[in-house]
Amino acid sequence: DAGVIQSPRHEVTEMGQEVTLRCKPISGHDYLFWYRQTMMRGLELLIYFNNNVPIDDSGMPEDRFSAKMPNASFSTLKIQPSEPRDSAVYFCASSSIPNVNTEAFFGQGTRLTVV
Amino acid sequence: RKEVEQDPGPFNVPEGATVAFNCTYSNSASQSFFWYRQDCRKEPKLLMSVYSSGNEDGRFTAQLNRASQYISLLIRDSKLSDSATYLCVVIATDSWGKFQFGAGTQVVVTP
Numbered sequence: 001d002a003g004v005i006q007s008p009r010h011e012v013t014e015m016g017q018e019v020t021l022r023c024k025p026i027s028g029h030d031y032l033f034w035y036r037q038t039m040m041r042g043l044e045l046l047i048y049f050n051n052n053v054p055i056d057d058s059g060m061p062e063d064r065f066s067a068k069m070p071n072a073s074f075s076t077l078k079i080q081p082s083e084p085r086d087s088a089v090y091f092c093a094s095s096s097i098p099n100v101n102t103e104a105f106f107g108q109g110t111r112l113t114v115v
Numbered sequence: 116r117k118e119v120e121q122d123p124g125p126f127n128v129p130e131g132a133t134v135a136f137n138c139t140y141s142n143s144a145s146q147s148f149f150w151y152r153q154d155c156r157k158e159p160k161l162l163m164s165v166y167s168s169g170n171e172d173g174r175f176t177a178q179l180n181r182a183s184q185y186i187s188l189l190i191r192d193s194k195l196s197d198s199a200t201y202l203c204v205v206i207a208t209d210s211w212g213k214f215q216f217g218a219g220t221q222v223v224v225t226p
Contacts, residue, residue: 042217095214098147098206101164106158106159109158
């Protein structure tokens with residue numbers, strides 16, 4: 001398996017534009033997570049899905065952020081409209097049923113810069 | 116208060132020395148614990164799970180103290196390649212599936 005695949009790796013956009021980040025989890029994993037990482041706030045969990053259903057979106061900063069998982073092999077995180085404070089590295093991760101022996105596998109991240 | 120808290124460091128460690136640091140968690144329903152490692156500008160990767168009785172993986176030893184709600188990581192005989200940020204991760208039974216990360220502790224091993 002190629003691991004968790006995220007695209008794009010880098011995104012530079014102007015304030016006010018729509019940004020869509022994409023993620024393909026590892027096949028067979030039931031859980032998918034979207035994290036945001038900044039120097040100031042560390043790694044924040046934005047939302048996670050179980051079997052394509054959003055379980056907890058309490059970390060989504062505001063209505064400008066939305067996430068979907070239309071099927072087991074694809075998820076998107078959308079920011080509309082984007083703002084400079086959204087600049088961060090966005091990671092997608094997937095795992096099987098979480099327990100002490102489970103690993104969350106991360107994609108390489110999308111580095112978003114909003115100017 | 117954050118659910119998982121770590122000393123951000125940096126911990127500056129001479130090569131060959133031992134370094135140890137803790138992570139505290141606030142949710143008493145926490146059941147699964149992990150240490151992840153993150154290299155600069157890379158994604159986090161699992162270093163080791165933390166078992167109730169404590170466990171070792173080579174030069175790395177992890178401990179869990181449920182009474183005081185913290186986990187620890189000890190690195191013996193530090194190598195230059197151990198320089199990284201170490202992230203504490205917790206899963207609680209009242210939010211099952213949710214990998215909750217600390218902000219990380221930076222370790223810098225110097226020659």
